[in-house]
Amino acid sequence: MTAIDTQHALDRTTDEGSPRRPEDLDTGAVPAPDLHPGGVNHLALATCDMKAQLEFWGDVLGCPTKGLFWMHGVEDTFHGFVELSPGCWLSFVQSPANPPEPVWGVSHAGNAASPVTAGAMQHVAVDVGSFDELLTMRDRIRSRGIQVMGPIDHGFCQSIYFAGPENLSLEVCFGEALDESRWIDPEVRDLCGIDAEQMERLKHPAGFTRPDDPVAQPELDESKPSMRYPRPVLDAIMSTPDAEMWDRVENTPPVP
Structure with missing residues (x-):
């Protein structure tokens, strides 16, 4: 075993010296049924x-x-x-x-209002904690020779817009919580093919309670999203037990 392999093995162990397994991190806590990604x-x-x-x-x-x-x-x-x-x-x-050149309207939008391929990033907005911080960011960006549009008042947030390297379309904003009673437009809802009953379900997603035993990997359903790999590779990945997948990649810092 090399020094790197030894360090890798040490970092994958518990305090008792045995390999760290997913079950070592599973405390048995039961999250609330309304659990969802927090950020x-x-x-x-x-x-x-x-x-x-x-x-x-x-x-x-x-x-x-x-x-x-x-x-x-x-x-x-x-x-x-x-x-x-x-x-x-x-x-x-x-x-x-990675291809170096953008394809406008396909890989890149170019600004926060232009079209781009479905599923691609149209623009990314990052947050600051106050309007004064927003103005400070505007001035910092301009001080580096980069043009900034705004601030613009969207009601629920105030924003500035600018470009980043490799044609990134960027926004910095300061905002507040969205009130769904005021910010779900019935006209737009209808144009999206969502009726009132469906919208209530979207506003209040069903909860989920983790079962005592892990849910088995489902068979591939072509009607549902799946990662894009050659089919034999995808099948091999998805048939690999979770406990085996745990050890497939490096997990130690490159600098000791």
Whole structure:
């Protein structure tokens, strides 16, 4: 066993020296049935120039770099992280296979109002804690020679808009909680094919209680979303037991 393998094994152990398993982290706590994701852990964006992205987010927006390492389980690919807030990051994935040029209206929108392929990121908005902070961010961005549109008052938030490296369409905003009684437009609801009963269900999603035994991996249903891999690869991934998948990628920091 090499020194790296030994460190890897040590970092995968419990205090008692045995390998750390998923069940070691499972406390048996029962979350509330209305559990849902509580925020964005990280939003991953493709890049061909990691340094330019980290420089922009650090110098222009003040976000510190928190991680830069080989992407786990992906050959020849870097993964970088800048911090937006504790527990919330923007990440960049640099692969030699990333196409360098945008296809307007397909891969990139170019601004917060233009069309782009369904499922692609139209624009990304990051948050500040007050209107004064929003104005400070506007001035910081402009001080770096970058044009800013706004602020604009959307009612539930106030926003500024600008561009980032590799044609990112960006927004900084300050806002408040959305009141669904005021911000769900019946006309738009109807145009989306959502009736009043369906909207009530969307406003109040059904809860879920975790069963005593893990739910089995379902068979592939072509009518439901699935990750895009060649079918034999997808089948192999989805048939791998969870306990085995746990050990498939590196999980130790690159610097001891």
